[in-house]
Amino acid sequence: MSSNKDEFDKSQERMKDAVNQVAEELDISYIRKLQREMHLCSAGCYEGRGVLNRKQIDGCEEQCRTKYQAVVAKVDDEFSAWQDQLNRCISTCQDKQHQQFGTDFSKLSEQQRKQFSDNLAKCAGVCMDEHVKHLPKLKDRIVTFLKKSS
Structure with a gap:
């Protein structure tokens, strides 16, 4: 019989x-594409748009990063909230033992x-x-956000 440990x-x-697995699926199916688009967009800030000064190029690059940064923030927020909920559950376990x-x-x-x-x-x-059972819904929320962002 195996121990609780x-x-x-x-x-x-x-x-x-x-x-x-969830992180990898999101990365492969969505995030890499967005990251590629961001880099291609940024590269375009340097070519074919006439003569831009440094400030204009920086603004162009910043605009290219906006969508990707919003996605990264959403992914981080969802996983952070999930982790916080898990931590509270484990803290409750510890509290019960202390009681x-x-x-x-x-x-x-x-x-x-x-x-x-x-x-x-x-x-x-x-x-x-x-x-772990909550991860599919977490993934669904992120995918919904990604599809709306596209």
């Missing part, structure tokens, strides 16, 4: 893989420390598994 590690690995065992870990017996750690690992693992 093993289950925690498996949950953590599943979560990491799921986050990486049961107290806040001074050094005063716990070895058996209580193990129980504290096992309970925390189990609860945190559940948090991670539950939050």
